[in-house]
Amino acid sequence: MPGENLTKVEAFTRSRLITVKGYDIEIDLREVASSPTFRTTSTVTFLAEPGESSFIDAIAHTVHRVVLNGQELDPADVFDDSRILLTGLKADNTLEIEADFSYTNSGEGLHRFVDPVDDEIYLYTQFEVPDSRRVFPVFEQPDLKATFRFTIHAPNHWQVVSNQPTPEPTATENGSTWAFGATPRISSYITALVAGPYEAVRDELVSSSGKTIPLGVFSRKSLSQYLDTDYILDITRKGFEYFERRFGVPYPFEKYDQLFVPEFNAGAMENAGAVTFTESYVFRSQVSDAVRERRVVTILHELAHMWFGDLVTMRWWNDLWLNESFAEWASTIATAEATEWTEAWTTFQAMEKSWAYRQDQLPSTHPIVANIRDIEDVQVNFDGITYAKGGSVLKQLVAWVGEEAFFRGVHNYFVKHQWSNATLSDLLEELEDTSGRKLRHWSELWLETAGVNTLYPEVSVDAAGVITDFQIRQTAPTSGRRFGHTVWRWASTTPQRTAFSSESGAPNSTLTVSSRR
Ligand SMILES: [Zn+2]
Incomplete structure (x- = not known):
């Protein structure tokens, strides 16, 4: 049974x-x-x-x-x-x-x-x-x-x-x-x-391949009067232009329909060429800018999945985090660079990254790369670690390999694995190729361990009560304070001048956290 x-x-x-x-x-x-x-x-x-x-x-x-x-x-x-x-x-x-x-x-x-x-x-x-x-x-x-x-x-x-x-x-x-x-x-x-x-509004665009892509926006009849279809189509066009240019791969399907459907459990779903959305994105009264921005990110998130997820698909559900994190990262950068929501990364910091920090300090936290033994494991792993910490760490990876190298690597990954399946290591292989950086160790540190690092101050005071040394030290969650590593240091050798230095040797020190174990 x-x-x-x-x-x-x-x-x-x-x-x-x-x-x-x-x-x-x-x-x-x-x-x-x-x-x-x-x-x-x-x-x-x-x-x-x-x-x-x-x-x-x-x-x-x-x-x-x-x-x-x-x-x-x-x-x-x-x-x-x-x-x-x-x-x-x-x-x-x-x-x-x-x-x-x-x-x-x-x-x-x-x-x-x-x-x-x-x-x-x-x-x-x-x-x-x-x-x-x-x-x-x-x-x-x-x-x-x-x-x-x-x-x-x-x-x-x-x-x-x-x-x-x-x-x-x-x-x-x-x-x-x-x-x-x-x-x-x-x-x-x-x-x-x-x-x-369903009520349908139809339009079309020309893909970078020269092909005409029919577009459709659907909602149930009783809601259609509230749907701002022109705006949704405008964001869709901007997304197509952005992703086709940055990925260097034309939209892979024949048409693109977006359907607002009743009683939908999630925000949206990236069905190939037939994306479904929650009806809470059909605005029946004034909504806050935060909600309007979130809808734009969601539209672009699903569009990004047409390449990452639909054209090239994870082999097994253990890479679900990568599927979602990529779409979250790609939709945020597209929102910031191709739409009027230029502060999208600030929203990402406030919403996603803080969600990730919170989830990562709970007893239920787990490494981003989780062991997915069966379908039941997948259901319990759809959480803030998968979406938000994964997305945040992916942003860090882009910074580490460089944005241009990242997009070139992603392009190569799409071309090599199109209409097939791939894994995290297939992506890292392409990124190592285009960036020249080794990513295995990065993957171990950031994807295969759970928990947040702790930053704490160490202050030295002389007999007169004057601060002579001030450091910010960092520990990994399992290493304990003993192994604290200095990430930022203020040292005053001469009382008139203030000098900043860092044990890690990085100029201007590093308040950005580098996990070292
Ligand atoms: Zn998604």
């Missing part, structure tokens, strides 16, 4: 055995008003080690049919908890599954919302971390990338949005059908389906 968990060992074993080619996924939403479930019919093609066994994930209400390489399997034999067992694999496999899945109201999987204003139904998916398996059968782990081709049956008057551009619907019995083109090879957690009578 595996429950709903998935361990890293299981995932890595599976990715050694299997290469997924693609998914053809047909979802029927036409009975959304009357049924608590929807029918998904899917075909998965994948390569495998012949003779081996594995499993595909599915948190289904009812599995009706499983056919592996033409052979009908009894769901009662092969479906248990959240997995469908696959035995006797061939080199080239075709798996067909027909199952019913449940709409949710928890914001995981396919969320169903009924608007109290007009009784209209709105749906959207949220799949990170492991919830695409609540909508279709899937090898649910970030390193098993594949193409996804969605076909959606839905009510006639709906908008249907996914990762690929929305096709013209064709009329069917009591509804319409949207047959989307296949996605590039992406991870399942960034696939998306948003459907309902």
Whole structure:
């Protein structure tokens, strides 16, 4: 009985055995008003080690049919908890599954919302971390990338949005059908389906590649009058221009839709080409500048993920901190340099960095690079260490290697690993290359230990009560005071002149903390 968990060992074993080619996924939403479930019919093609066994994930209400390489399997034999067992694999496999899945109201999987204003139904998916398996059968782990081709049956008057551009619907019995083109090879957690009578505002921009990228901004009908679409599109354009220029890589997807959806659990989600946002970013009355600025950072955070996260994806969830920290760093620098919110780093200092300091002094703190043994570990690690300390330390890394070298390294990382997966060491390798600095030791000090350093004063006074020596000393959290290291010193050798010196030898001393152990 595996429950709903998935361990890293299981995932890595599976990715050694299997290469997924693609998914053809047909979802029927036409009975959304009357049924608590929807029918998904899917075909998965994948390569495998012949003779081996594995499993595909599915948190289904009812599995009706499983056919592996033409052979009908009894769901009662092969479906248990959240997995469908696959035995006797061939080199080239075709798996067909027909199952019913449940709409949710928890914001995981396919969320169903009924608007109290007009009784209209709105749906959207949220799949990170492991919830695409609540909508279709899937090898649910970030390193098993594949193409996804969605076909959606839905009510006639709906908008249907996914990762690929929305096709013209064709009329069917009591509804319409949207047959989307296949996605590039992406991870399942960034696939998306948003459907309902959403109001859409459309525009477009020209990418640095010369391609026209259609843009869309969506909200539910009863809220659309409040949405300042022009402003959101303006920030989006600035973000595209900034990231394409600094990353040196054109926007990797075919279109960019941004959808404000009801009852969303987080701030936003970086589904490839179909970003979802909380409706609290639709301002129905005056809000503070802090909230307006935060929305800009969030828009740019999700856009940055299109490259870092979506084009190149972490191999396993232990690099989730890097995914989030990069997006947080990239969105803050873009906000400061490409929008009117030029003081974004001050906000970052006040909000993120102080959040990180606070979290890092709690008993619950952990190294930024945490051991993520399974999916349950991921859920408890989505915290201020992941987002805020990670983001702060990444800013330090940029300062350490230099901004130009950092962006060149990031460019090389995107080019080398595009449409694939990578790890922290892949990124550090590129940064070492472009900067000439060794980063292994930095990584050990800052990413693999927890806690904040302590600064304390040491004052010497002579018989007359005059201060003769004043130092600021620093200790690492586990080393104790005995091992304090001087980071700043005032010494008066002649009473008339004041001299500042530092044991560390750095000019002007260093009140910026350098952790030394
Ligand atoms: Zn993010």
